[in-house]
Amino acid sequence: MYKMIKASKLLGLFLVLSFVACKETAKKESASTTEVETAEATYNIPDSWIQKRVDAANKRLSATEAGKVLWSAMEAHGGLENWYSNGYFSFHFDYKPLNGKGIRDSYQTIDTWSNKARHNSITDPSNTYGWDGEEAWVKAKDSTSFEYDTKFWALTPLYFSGQPFVLDGEGVNLELLPEVEFKGTLQKVVKATYDAGVGFAPDDYYILYINSETNLLDAFKYIVSYPEYFPEGGHAPEKITVVQGTTTVDGIVLATGFKTYWSAEAKDGLGEYITDITVSDISFSPTVEDNFFSKPEGAKVLND
Template sequence: MKHLIKQIGVTALLISTIACKEQKKENEENVLPDPTVVENSVAIPDTWITNRVKKAKERLTASSAGTVIWNSMEAHGGLATWFENGPLGMRFNYQPLEKDKTQRDSYEIVDPWNNRVVHTSTTDKEATFGYTGEIAWIKADSTAFAYDTKFWALTPLYLMGHPFVEDGEGVNLELLPDATYKDKKTKVVKVTYDAGTGDAPDDYYILHFDADTYLLMATRYIVSYPEYFKNGGHNPEKFMEVGELVDVDGVLLPSLLKTHWTVDGMPGEYITKIEISDMEFVSELPEDFFEMPEGAKKL
């Protein structure tokens, strides 16, 4: 009888185990993929990054001005790290101190590899605008963004992304005489662009780098956007102080920019405070993230 009970017990255990396995298999077959888990389809292959960085180094270090830029890229974490980290997310809060100027505050995710971006209003998550690399678009009511979103789409990247943005096509570099800023010797490089590069090829940037560390200390620049200056020309030069640099996954990026009018090559009247927060490199994005969304308006 003991043997019979034991045999029945073993048989029951086997049946129970088989049933559990079948149920588990059935449950596994019925599990749907989690829609919030998205493969990073916008990731760039490592070999592409290696090749682009190699070419950038060869091109930049062939000139004295380019060597300063390359050294600064290395000091800020390296061009390879900048690209390997993927798209950059940040809140970019542009706050003019002049009463008649418009604040521009949005959360954006920008793809430095392809110059693509999506901005989202900080007060209305349904209000967005962006640039696909070819098309500027907006999906919002007329009051959500009281400024030229086509112009602004990539502007934050070109205000805070130096020296990495000097990797692009159509960039010309000129080494200017050394200068002194905040009692420190600076290496100075002027950046201009070939005709047809971007929407405002007449823009220029004059970058001041600490001569010892090669970290960016200040940027002088003009705005020549044709929609603002229909008969040519540009606004007066601005002098932008670079505030505290923070380490974002191995890349040093500014958390504060303070813009002044330039007076004799130095900062004059303080006119704009720019706070950059919530910086993070975004590791997972759907393949169509930077495409123009359904219902958006082409600009």
């Protein structure tokens, strides 16, 4: 839980943007001479709801030293209120293990308010999968379209690109760890764990490195304990992911890439470099198509 995009991938991304994640009411995009019109649903979350949720998070986080550090990071990244007010969060997440196995390359749109997701393959945007808040689903031409667990991956990229905002909710337990020096800069360190039953992998944890000068996230450690991968319990070895540049989109500071390493007793805790991630085409939008996150006709529901 990247190289420059080739021309064929750019075409795939164009199709995703044109036919899937529409950004304007009654929008028309032309791939050649064909015009497409779409009906759209508005991100209609009342400001009072957003303010209530932000106030509750602020009160909860302000009660502990770890929470105060996390809140400061959220503020530095643009603020939790802005995060929820911006609407649907879309981005191209190109996840490339250096061994060539388990490549995951999709354009996705996330409802940050309710954690719903829809992905489209970059190579063939007609192959899609998602999470509607209750069920995971996939619609693909054949079993080779997505050679990975799409149920697990539906929201996983959000836990890279959505840090530190994704740790605001109830059921998240925070612990302030001793400060460390990382890449020459002192880091405040916050560990996040989950209550039992929270998410698909409640035994996961994240250890955030928050720059003591900027309050921005510089890196985070994590484990994968997804029960489908570890039915007898346990987890994969700890990894550390390092932010590779940032951009500001609609007031939110977001990473444009990550490098992931195995954790090790080496300088800065960086072991073998194992995965390169590029994040591009980042945007927020107040609209998506009607029933955008729902299982489309012909899709398969992924049961536990």
